[in-house]
Structure formats: C-alpha cells, structure tokens
Amino acid sequence: MSLTRDQVLHIAKLARMGVEEAEIEKFQRQLSQILDHFARLSEVDTENVPPTAYAVPLQNVARDDEPRQSYDRDKVLANAPMAEDGYFRVRAVLE
Amino acid sequence: MTTTAIDYEAVIGLEVHAQITTRSKNFCSCSADYANAAPNTHVCPVCLGMPGTLPVLNRAAIEATVMTALALNCEIPLHSKFDRKNYPYPDLMKGYQITQYDEPLSLNGWTEIDDGNGGTLRAGITRVHLEEDTARLLHRVDSVTGEPYSLVDVNRAGVPLMEIVGEPDLRTPEQARQYLLKLRQILRYLGVSHANMEEGNFRCDANVSVRPRGSTTFGNKVEVKNMNSFRAVFHALEYELDRQSTMMAAGERIPMETRGWVEGENRTVSQRSKEEANDYRYFPEPDLPPVVLTPDWIEGVRAKLPELPDAKRARFVQRYGLSPHEADLLTDSRARADYFEAALADADPTDDAARRSLARAVANWMLGELARLQNAHGDEIEAVKVRPQHIRELVAVIEGGAISGTQAKDVFQKMYDTGEAPGAIVEAAGLSQISGTDELAAIVAQILAAHPQPVADYRAGKQEAIKFLVGQVMRATKGRANPESAGALLRDTLGG
Numbered sequence: 001m002s003l004t005r006d007q008v009l010h011i012a013k014l015a016r017m018g019v020e021e022a023e024i025e026k027f028q029r030q031l032s033q034i035l036d037h038f039a040r041l042s043e044v045d046t047e048n049v050p051p052t053a054y055a056v057p058l059q060n061v062a063r064d065d066e067p068r069q070s071y072d073r074d075k076v077l078a079n080a081p082m083a084e085d086g087y088f089r090v091r092a093v094l095e
Numbered sequence: 096m097t098t099t100a101i102d103y104e105a106v107i108g109l110e111v112h113a114q115i116t117t118r119s120k121n122f123c124s125c126s127a128d129y130a131n132a133a134p135n136t137h138v139c140p141v142c143l144g145m146p147g148t149l150p151v152l153n154r155a156a157i158e159a160t161v162m163t164a165l166a167l168n169c170e171i172p173l174h175s176k177f178d179r180k181n182y183p184y185p186d187l188m189k190g191y192q193i194t195q196y197d198e199p200l201s202l203n204g205w206t207e208i209d210d211g212n213g214g215t216l217r218a219g220i221t222r223v224h225l226e227e228d229t230a231r232l233l234h235r236v237d238s239v240t241g242e243p244y245s246l247v248d249v250n251r252a253g254v255p256l257m258e259i260v261g262e263p264d265l266r267t268p269e270q271a272r273q274y275l276l277k278l279r280q281i282l283r284y285l286g287v288s289h290a291n292m293e294e295g296n297f298r299c300d301a302n303v304s305v306r307p308r309g310s311t312t313f314g315n316k317v318e319v320k321n322m323n324s325f326r327a328v329f330h331a332l333e334y335e336l337d338r339q340s341t342m343m344a345a346g347e348r349i350p351m352e353t354r355g356w357v358e359g360e361n362r363t364v365s366q367r368s369k370e371e372a373n374d375y376r377y378f379p380e381p382d383l384p385p386v387v388l389t390p391d392w393i394e395g396v397r398a399k400l401p402e403l404p405d406a407k408r409a410r411f412v413q414r415y416g417l418s419p420h421e422a423d424l425l426t427d428s429r430a431r432a433d434y435f436e437a438a439l440a441d442a443d444p445t446d447d448a449a450r451r452s453l454a455r456a457v458a459n460w461m462l463g464e465l466a467r468l469q470n471a472h473g474d475e476i477e478a479v480k481v482r483p484q485h486i487r488e489l490v491a492v493i494e495g496g497a498i499s500g501t502q503a504k505d506v507f508q509k510m511y512d513t514g515e516a517p518g519a520i521v522e523a524a525g526l527s528q529i530s531g532t533d534e535l536a537a538i539v540a541q542i543l544a545a546h547p548q549p550v551a552d553y554r555a556g557k558q559e560a561i562k563f564l565v566g567q568v569m570r571a572t573k574g575r576a577n578p579e580s581a582g583a584l585l586r587d588t589l590g591g
Contacts (some may be wrong), residue, residue, distance in 0.1 A: 016183045030418060053176060059387045065117045065155035068124035072138050086134040087246035090185045090201030093232065 003032045102338040104308040106316075107271050107301055107332060108221075108263035112256050113288040114228060114296035115159045121227045121255035122150030122193065122383075130248035130294075133340035142253035143187030149382050152177075156225055156255035157386060159198065159287040161396050163257060164201030164223040166281050166403055173388050175200045176226075178381040185247055186229035190465055194258070196377040198384070199224035205356055207405060208277045211269035219262030228254040257288075260300030263302065264314070268332035272325055275299060280404050292324050299328055304349070305339040314339070314349060321355040331356040359462050373401055390585045407432055415439075416456035424462055431476045435461060456490040464504060468511045481507075489517040499519060502574055535568075536577060539584050542567045553589055561585055 008027045013018045019027065073086060082089035105315040118128050123141035133187035178196035204220035211502065230252040232245050236258055239575045257565055259278060279297060282290040290297040304314035311477045317333060322328045334356075339349050403408070404426050411422035411432070426432045438457045442450040463488075487509070493503050498521055509520045542564055543550055552560040560581060 014181075014183075014376070044276040054381070054384060056384070058384035060383045062152040062157065062386075063117050063124070065153050066124065067119040067126040067128075070125045070137050071143075072520070073133075073135050073138075074137055076138055084246060086136075087233065087248055088135070089183075090245050090268065092243035092248055093185055093245050 003028050003035070101344060103264050103305045103336070103343065103570040105268070105305055105332065105336045106263045106313055106504055107265040107268075107303045107411045109261045109265070109274060109328075110300045110302070111259040111261070111275070111297045111383070113163075113278075113282055114223075115156050115255040115257055115287055116289060117153055117155045117159070117255055119153060120253040121153050121156050121225070122253055124532065125250075125253065127254045129254070132250055134246075134248035134250065137250040138252075142188065142251060145189070149381075150190055150193065152383060152386070153255060157283075158396055159255070159469055160200050160223060160257045161388070161393065162400060163259070163282065163287055164204060164284055164332065165393075165397050166206040166285055167201075167220045167223060167259070167401060168202035169204030169223055171201050171221060171393050172198065172320060173390070174198060174385060176385040177383045179380050182374075184229075185245060186232055186252070188249060188252055191382055192227060192229065192361075193383065194226035194428045195224035196387075206274075206281070208270065211267055211273060212322060216264070216270060218264045218270075218277075221260040221262050222256055223259050226256050226258055228252065228256045238375075253519045263304075263316075268329045268336065269300065271332055272329050275325060275328060277404075278429070284401055284404055286429075293321070293433075295524055298323075301332060301335075303332060303335045303339070305336060315351045316342070317351065317363075318353045319356060320353060320366070321357070323358070325358055327358060330361060331363055334361065338363070338414060361532075361588065380456065395411060397501065401429065409437075414450075415458070416451040417454065417458055418441070421458055421462060424466075428476065431461075434476050434479075434483050438486045440484070441487065453487065453490065453583070458484050460486050460489070460507070464507050468508070480509070481510045482514070482516075485510055485516050492517050492521060496577060497565050499574060526550045535581065535584055536588075538571050539581070540569055542571060543585075543588065550589065 005024055005028060008019070008024050008031065011031070014026075077083040077086070077088065080088045098232060115121075115157050117127050119125060120137075120142060123139050125137045125139050126132075126362070141150055164171060164485060175195065176198045177193050179191040180196070181191040183190055184505050199222045202221070203224045204223070205217050206220060207215050208218050210216035213289075217236075229249050231248045231250070232247070234243065234245050244561055252319060261274065265274055279290040279292075282288040292298070301322070302316045304316040306312060306314050317335060317339070319331050322331050335354075342388050343347050355364045368419050369443050374411045388476055407426045408419070408422045411425060412416050412419055415422075417425065425435045435454075435457060438461075439450065442453050444450070464481070467482065471477070473492050489503060489507065492498055492506075493500065505526075506517050507521050509515065509524075510517055513520075546564065546567065549560040549563050553564070565578055565582045568576050568585070569578060
C-alpha cells in the first residue's frame with residue numbers, strides 16, 4: 001500500500017502540521033510502511049468473530065454524580081506557555 | 096420575500112445541543128455548575144486533557160439522556176459506545192470531543208408539534224446521544240502588537256451535553272420554531288436541562304435546503320449556525336429559504352456549506368465549505384468501556400418519566416373542562432401546571448361540577464390577573480408569592496359575597512405584593528362588604544335626600560334612574576356595599 005503525495009498533505013493539514021517539500025516523500029514511505037504493518041492483521045481469519053472496539057472485557061464503568069474539589073488554578077496555569085487573567089492564552093482562532 | 100414563479104418549500108432538520116443539569120461533569124468529578132465561577136477553577140487533569148488521565152462516565156448523564164430519548168419515543172439499543180471526534184481547535188483540550196458516532200444511546204424517535212397551520216405534525220428524531228461540552232473562548236486583540244488572540248476558560252469543557260438530531264421533517268421556519276419550543280418544554284418537564292437559549296445551554300444548528308414544492312428529492316443542504324434565540328432561528332431560516340429559492344429560480348447551484356447568522360444584519364454569511372465527515376476521523380474511545388443497558392433498567396427510567404405536556408394538556412381539558420387553548424397555557428411549564436392543580440387540591444374528587452367550577456375560577460385568575468402581574472414584574476411562576484391555596488381562598492371569599500369583583504382585584508394585587516392570605520388582607524383593609532342593613536339604610540337615606548331629581552325620575556317610572564343611585568351608594572361606601580343589596584334597599588325605600 002502506497003500513500004500518495006496528496007494524502008500525505010491532507011493528513012498534515014488535518015494534524016495542523018507543516019511539512020517541508022523534502023519530507024513529503026519520506027512520510028509517504030514511512031506512513032505506507034506503518035499501514036502495511038497493520039495490514040497484516042487482515043490476514044487473520046475473523047469470519048466468526050464479532051467485531052469489538054475494546055481489548056479489555058469491561059462494560060458500564062460509571063460513577064455517581066458527586067462533584068469533587070477541582071485543581072488549584074495557579075497550578076493548572078503553571079503548565080501553560082501563556083496565561084492571562086486566569087485564562088489560557090492561545091493564538092487567535094477566529095477564521 | 097422574493098416572489099418567484101415556482102413555489103419553493105424549505106426542508107429543515109435541526110440539531111439541538113442541550114446541557115444536562117448534572118452536578119458534576121460528564122467524565123470527571125469537577126463541578127458542572129460553572130455559571131458564576133471564575134475562569135479555570137472547575138478544572139482537573141481529565142477535563143484539561145492531560146496525558147495519562149482516564150475519563151469515567153457520569154451515571155446521571157446516561158440516565159438523563161435515556162429519559163429524554165424515551166420522552167421522545169426513541170428506541171434504546173442495549174449496546175452503546177463512545178467515540179472520538181477529532182478536530183484541532185483550542186476549545187477542545189484533548190484535540191478531540193468524546194461523543195457517540197455509530198452506536199448512540201437512542202435512535203428513531205418522534206415528537207408531535209403544532210404544524211403552524213392549525214394541525215399537528217409528527218417530527219422525526221434521528222437520535223439522542225451523549226457527548227461533552229467544549230471550553231469557552233474569548234477573543235481579544237493585543238494592545239501592543241495589535242495581534243488578535245484568544246483566551247480559554249476550561250470550566251465548561253466536559254459538561255455533559257446531549258445532542259438531539261432531528262429528521263428533515265420540518266417545512267417552514269414556524270415549524271422549526273414549534274419543534275424547538277416542544278423540545279425545550281419536554282427537557283424542562285423532565286428537569287434534565289435548563290434549556291435556555293439565551294443562557295447558551297440550549298443551542299440549535301439548522302440544516303436547510305429548498306426544493307420546488309411537491310418534489311421529493313433533496314437539494315444541497317446548508318448548515319446554519321450562530322443562532323442564539325428562537326427569534327434568530329426563525330429569521331435565519333426565513334432568510335435561507337428566500338436566498339436559496341432565489342438562487343434556485345435563477346438556475347444557480349447552491350453550494351453545500353456552513354453559514355453563520357449575523358444578528359443585527361439579519362443575514363447569513365458563508366463560513367467555510369463543509370468538511371468531509373471522515374475528516375473528523377471518528378474512532379472508538381478506548382478509554383470508555385461500552386454501555387450495556389438491560390430492559391429492566393430502561394423500564395425503570397421509563398417509570399420515572401413525569402406526565403408529559405401533551406398528556407397533561409389532554410387531561411386538563413377532559414378533567415377540568417378547560418379549552419385546549421387554556422390547557423395549553425396552563426401546561427406551558429410543569430411548575431405552572433403543578434401550581435394550577437395545587438390550587439384545586441381540596442376540590443371534591445367525586446363532584447365533577449364543583450371541580451370544574453373551581454378550575455374555571457382558578458384558571459381565570461391564573462391566566463388573567465396573575466399572568467398580567469407576572470408579565471409586568473417579569474416573574475416566573477416559581478417566584479410568585481401568591482400561594483396556590485390563596486387563589487382558592489380568594490375564589491371562596493368572592494363566592495361568599497364578602498367582597499365585590501372590583502375589590503377582589505385590589506385584594507389580588509396585595510396578595511401578589513405581600514404573599515398574604517386573602518382573608519387577612521380583606522380584614523386588615525376593612526374591605527368586607529357592608530352587610531348590615533342598618534348601616535346601609537343610613538347611607539341610602541343620605542343618597543336619596545341628596546339627589547331629588549333621580550328619585551323623582553324613578554318614581555315617575557324611569558327604572559334606569561336606580562343605576563345612578565346605586566352608583567352613588569357605591570361611591571359613598573368606597574365600594575364596600577354589595578351593589579345588589581344596595582339596589583334592593585333603594586327600591587324598598589322608594590316603595591318600588
């Protein structure tokens with residue numbers, strides 16, 4: 001399986017990542033290798049196996065609706081590259 | 096509206112997001128009551144999307160969603176799961192929203208609405224599913240560099256949100272409005288959401304296309320966003336119907352796109368071409384195990400459903416002899432309907448006539464004076480000081496003849512202002528009607544002496560003259576006389 005140049009550019013756009021012209025071919029090759037690796041799974045016969053989205057046999061893990069103490073804001077904002085007036089500050093997102 | 100040779104109709108489907116009124120968030124235990132909270136004070140590593148954290152589902156949010164779905168006549172599959180909807184935007188801390196893609200909590204429902212044309216319409220509900228709200232963004236401009244930037248408050252992120260997806264069954268802006276009113280009413284009856292558009296906990300996006308009336312195919316649909324009131328939804332849809340009809344009549348192709356309603360300019364503007372659904376790269380949320388419900392549990396939720404608006408309205412008509420319109424108004428909110436029935440609590444259940452008579456009187460007060468005062472003061476029924484049993488007492492006081500209808504309105508005004516019982520108000524104000532004949536007789540004598548001409552007219556056979564004299568008695572007693580007793584006494588004294 002070989003990804004096209006356009007597919008790589010589309011993936012980069014969705015991930016909001018810039019790619020250098022020289023990287024495109026490299027990513028085409030690398031991403032194709034990853035897909036090929038996972039494609040090996042399709043060799044397994046799953047004819048009689050119901051599809052599942054989970055690897056762990058759990059269901060209905062839920063909690064009661066009880067509010068608990070949140071985190072201290074100063075600690076929370078300490079991780080932020082930019083903060084202002086108690087908010088996280090980010091680059092403009094208006095389109 | 097532009098008139099075109101061909102008659103076009105709108106095909107409208109609405110997507111409603113309603114915040115669920117749980118105490119804690121959907122996937123963590125931060126308080127969901129963020130309305131008056133300082134920014135970023137209801138946050139934790141889970142709702143901040145820190146690596147290595149695990150969401151845990153709020154049981155109450157599942158129940159609220161299933162209850163809503165049942166009220167909307169949906170099927171509840173026994174197996175349901177959550178998915179990640181990926182899109183990079185700073186209102187999502189994780190880079191994805193936890194939502195439900197192909198196995199929602201409910202499917203295939205309907206609700207009956209007013210079709211805006213004197214009839215009813217069964218509007219299909221595609222699904223009701225559970226997801227999470229996003230962070231709130233503020234947009235600012237840097238005072239030094241002039242660069243725009245955004246501020247993020249994560250308090251709202253992770254608050255449980257239910258999405259109610261409607262079928263494209265609506266044909267007019269008015270039907271869309273009726274549909275929203277109905278959803279809001281049901282959500283409030285269930286107590287699962289404040290469902291207030293202006294407060295932002297009840298939001299609506301619309302998918303709208305047009306086609307020649309009678310056609311059964313669908314045109315390219317346009318998604319309309321940014322409608323923050325019922326009025327905005329109505330006007331945005333009217334605008335789109337007009338815009339798209341005009342384009343179609345001119346032979347233009349209507350592009351599939353997202354448009355935003357611009358309040359104040361009364362128009363929609365193009366936002367961006369609609370991304371392909373697979374751009375969201377939905378995939379199963381590995382951090383949340385599936386939800387597996389049992390028929391018993393679902394029936395348990397169904398048993399908790401309150402009487403819904405349509406059933407209540409029908410019962411009010413049947414049991415209390417109200418008109419459909421009156422029943423509509425009285426069942427508008429569950430609180431109002433409860434108030435009405437609380438006022439009737441003492442009515443003899445075996446005496447239909449007495450119950451209906453009391454219901455009629457209470458309905459008249461509630462839809463008349465009470466509604467008028469509520470409107471004037473902007474009070475919801477919950478904030479009204481008049482106790483329901485006080486309305487019943489007032490009705491009894493009037494029927495007992497202790498006060499006149501005019502006085503009753505003054506008494507009601509005092510009840511509204513103070514919350515006092517009508518009996519106490521009547522007594523304190525000395526409003527009780529003069530019932531003693533002696534007291535009234537003295538006043539009647541004075542009036543007759545003061546107005547010889549009407550007296551002569553009456554004696555000459557002009558019956559009408561008695562009305563003037565009764566009016567004078569009422570004036571002299573400041574309305575405390577019973578007009579009928581006064582009339583009778585005047586006639587007796589005049590020998591009529």
